[in-house]
Amino acid sequence: MYKVALVDDHTLLSEAIGGLVRQFINFEVVNISVNGKEFINYLETANSDKPDVVLMDVKMPVMGGVETTKYLSKYYPDIKVLALSVEEEEGVVMQMIRSGAKGYLLKDTRKSILEQALLEVINYGFYYTNTVERIVKQTENLYEEEVVLKDREIEFIKHACTEMTYKQIAEKMFLSPKTIEGYRESVFQKLGLKNRTGLVIYAIKNNIFTP
Amino acid sequence: MYKVALVDDHTLLSEAIGGLVRQFINFEVVNISVNGKEFINYLETANSDKPDVVLMDVKMPVMGGVETTKYLSKYYPDIKVLALSVEEEEGVVMQMIRSGAKGYLLKDTRKSILEQALLEVINYGFYYTNTVERIVKQTENLYEEEVVLKDREIEFIKHACTEMTYKQIAEKMFLSPKTIEGYRESVFQKLGLKNRTGLVIYAIKNNIFTP
DNA sequence: TTAAAAAAGGGGATTTTCCCCCTAAATAAA
DNA sequence: TTTATTTAGGGGGAAAATCCCCTTTTTTAA
Numbered sequence: 001m002y003k004v005a006l007v008d009d010h011t012l013l014s015e016a017i018g019g020l021v022r023q024f025i026n027f028e029v030v031n032i033s034v035n036g037k038e039f040i041n042y043l044e045t046a047n048s049d050k051p052d053v054v055l056m057d058v059k060m061p062v063m064g065g066v067e068t069t070k071y072l073s074k075y076y077p078d079i080k081v082l083a084l085s086v087e088e089e090e091g092v093v094m095q096m097i098r099s100g101a102k103g104y105l106l107k108d109t110r111k112s113i114l115e116q117a118l119l120e121v122i123n124y125g126f127y128y129t130n131t132v133e134r135i136v137k138q139t140e141n142l143y144e145e146e147v148v149l150k151d152r153e154i155e156f157i158k159h160a161c162t163e164m165t166y167k168q169i170a171e172k173m174f175l176s177p178k179t180i181e182g183y184r185e186s187v188f189q190k191l192g193l194k195n196r197t198g199l200v201i202y203a204i205k206n207n208i209f210t211p
Numbered sequence: 212m213y214k215v216a217l218v219d220d221h222t223l224l225s226e227a228i229g230g231l232v233r234q235f236i237n238f239e240v241v242n243i244s245v246n247g248k249e250f251i252n253y254l255e256t257a258n259s260d261k262p263d264v265v266l267m268d269v270k271m272p273v274m275g276g277v278e279t280t281k282y283l284s285k286y287y288p289d290i291k292v293l294a295l296s297v298e299e300e301e302g303v304v305m306q307m308i309r310s311g312a313k314g315y316l317l318k319d320t321r322k323s324i325l326e327q328a329l330l331e332v333i334n335y336g337f338y339y340t341n342t343v344e345r346i347v348k349q350t351e352n353l354y355e356e357e358v359v360l361k362d363r364e365i366e367f368i369k370h371a372c373t374e375m376t377y378k379q380i381a382e383k384m385f386l387s388p389k390t391i392e393g394y395r396e397s398v399f400q401k402l403g404l405k406n407r408t409g410l411v412i413y414a415i416k417n418n419i420f421t422p
Numbered sequence: 423t424t425a426a427a428a429a430a431g432g433g434g435a436t437t438t439t440c441c442c443c444c445t446a447a448a449t450a451a452a
Numbered sequence: 453t454t455t456a457t458t459t460a461g462g463g464g465g466a467a468a469a470t471c472c473c474c475t476t477t478t479t480t481a482a
Binding site: 361363386387388389390392393394406 | 428429430431432433438
């Protein structure tokens with residue numbers, strides 16, 4: 001019997017998907033958690049039934065999919081993570097893959113594909129849909145020298161997703177308005193943005209800010 | 212037997228939730244559609260099995276939950292719509308309720324609540340969770356003279372969620388930049404916004420623009 | 423058919439944003 | 453220890469966005 005765990009804050013969905021998984025032959029559901037933190041707690045419980053595969057949502061409160069996947073890759077490399085999300089953003093997909101996810105399923109996949117994906121992840125170590133494969137290749141080919149935003153820049157971006165002017169942001173961050181201008185410029189340059197509107201859209205797409 | 216239909220673009224979820232519903236006694240699933248258009252097509256097919264309740268997602272391609280619910284309230288008032296979504300935005304919830312939804316479930320509700328909600332909608336005509344009830348009351352008490360955005364304004368807002376300048380938006384809409392300024396001003400005034408950043412956030416929160 | 427309302431456009435001033443280029447201090451790397 | 457790199461700060465100008473107040477044309481409704 002292959003053991004599957006589900007990590008998703010949408011209880012109804014994880015219960016329902018758990019039902020589907022139980023229908024597959026040779027599969028059982030050993031744990032359902034509502035976020036990464038809870039799942040890791042489960043794992044660290046003595047004689048907990050370690051799963052072979054985890055179906056992991058990306059956007060979750062407390063501890064998100066990316067963070068959790070990174071943790072699992074490090075401390076439980078035998079547990080395979082299969083991302084299962086509505087997020088189609090290339091950035092998000094790549095983040096999960098880079099964090100160690102063995103596959104990425106969109107929530108509009110069919111039951112049979114889910115079963116196939118689970119089996120392939122267990123037997124071959126990965127499962128990529130065409131879409132995801134395309135995204136991975138695209139991103140690799142473009143070898144876009146992975147944009148790295150600094151903490152202070154991310155903080156700035158969050159404030160920029162607000163009706164505050166840069167002057168007000170400067171006050172809030174206890175910095176001179178000119179320093180904020182500096183952040184603005186470096187962020188625009190790194191991300192290839194034209195204006196603040198673009199920044200807001202970027203921040204939302206990349207989960208830096210949630211409206 | 213109560214008949215249930217599911218309308219959701221996330222196939223995996225609707226299949227899985229369909230499985231849950233079938234477990235409830237006296238319930239059967241008569242149709243699963245991926246968007247409103249497809250569901251209405253189903254309804255209009257001769258001798259289609261008309262459902263008692265529809266579990267309706269809000270955000271869907273082609274024909275969304277709000278539009279579909281309005282249509283159903285008008286042409287199929289006997290079919291009760293129960294919204295089932297991850298959208299927690301007050302605006303979105305209210306839109307669904309105003310469009311005729313008999314209840315609004317978040318996707319993190321439990322299986323037992325789903326069954327209860329289905330039964331209550333069928334027997335009493337509605338099912339409101341505490342959260343939704345609070346939102347409805349809040350909104351009603353504030354009797355915020357329901358902001359009505361005109362088509363042209365909405366079109367403008369969509370363009371404003373872009374890196375285009377107002378001048379470029381004007382070109383795209385074949386209008387003078389000054390007219391665009393007029394839209395900007397009336398929209399800002401109606402929605403109580405300070406600047407374009409606020410507009411972008413509003414548009415995303417209210418499903419006018421999807422990043 | 424006439425009054426009212428909505429849509430389209432405008433002048434001009436102020437603020438904010440954007441852009442390019444530059445300096446000083448603190449940190450990290452060699 | 454010297455050399456980069458990062459972080460913080462700045463000047464000045466151009467462009468865009470914001471604001472207020474105003475006119476003309478088109479639609480709509482009484």
